[in-house]
Amino acid sequence: MKADQVLIEHHNVLRSLCKKITATPAETAQRQQHVDELLVELDIHMRIEDDLFYPAVSAASTLVAVAHAEHRQVSDQLAVFLRTAPEAHEYEGEWQAFVTTLDAHAAEEERDLIPPPVDISESELEDLGNRMVDRMTQLRGSSAHRLRVRARGAALRRL
Template sequence: MSNAYDVLRGHHDVLRGLGSRFKAAPVGSAGRQEILDELLHEFTIHMRIEDDIYYPALAEASRLIAIAHAEHRQIYDQLAVALRTPAGSPHHVDEWNCFITVLEAHADEEERDLVPPPAPVDLTDAELENLGQRMLAEMARQRNSKWERLHVKARTALLKAF
């Protein structure tokens, strides 16, 4: 699976699966926190491969990419709200479910609008393969990087604090 479209769809499925596992885990449990840590790490990886690799390759679809970037900000905004909602709050589960819903809606819209992108973008099979390889390499680099894990934890702490 190294075609860029397959990489994105596959990673969307990873995020959806983590979202389902997170929603099913007991609130306040260590297991739920572990799933959240993994979800936030994979979410950060996903935003990076899209913003740094996939979207630049689709520069001709600039209006749709601008919308996708706005959706990324919306996801981060909802994440910040969820992180600031204490586990004992009656709104805790609702805020986290809203985060998962916004994340999944973005994946669905992206698959509908940008995988594949509309004309005039026309990537060859070789370009898609190269793009997919670059995305997979970046995903692996980030998954194996202690620095990236610390970066995600720091970003999470900042979102929670402000």
Template structure:
């Protein structure tokens, strides 16, 4: 799989999770918690593999890097807001929909503008990069390191909330 195909497949996962989460009500607390945890995990993995591997690889062929990094920070901030809210908070749905909107915009921009620019790296490089992305994705999904990051992040969010 080429790098852009790996990332688009993961975008579909993220968009699906956000759509599902946005479709829940304040009466489905367990479901909301579960979807939110999965979203946090997948979003962390996604921004990490892009920041570590994909963005540095396209730095010479895409002028959109600064914008993309700024959007990752915005997504991170909005995710933090969603993590901080109790799942039965009346604003929960609205915050999720705002995050969904930002993520849709960002992923669309990558798919329609940045990924086509990345094609100038050539097929072989994109295949190689795709393999690296998938391997790192698997590694992060399986690693205790990732779980630690998540625990720390949630602990930090709890402290910030108080």
């Protein structure tokens, strides 16, 4: 699978999780499970972009710099959401702010970096995509990765 297809499909996974979370009542264990799943998938997504995709398209340095800045915005808004108690009146507003930030980043990336704005052959895109899928599979199968992401989420909630 080509790298740009991997990113689009994973953006859709993240969007689907956001819809699931939105449709689940705030103060339920099920919503927390969905949020935990989103944290893992979001971490995986940022890792495959930062470690594999962005270096491959780094010739478009200004666009990659913008994408890195957007990752910080997504992370910052996620932290605000996680620190907001589900029973707080601003909880749903913080959730929607996070979803909007995440969706804006994905849409901008799909517009500006897909297809990659640099000269990459189809075979290189295919190889990169395969490496991205392999990394995603490795991270999804790693209990240490899940534990690390959950611990980070729990720490943010306590701040």
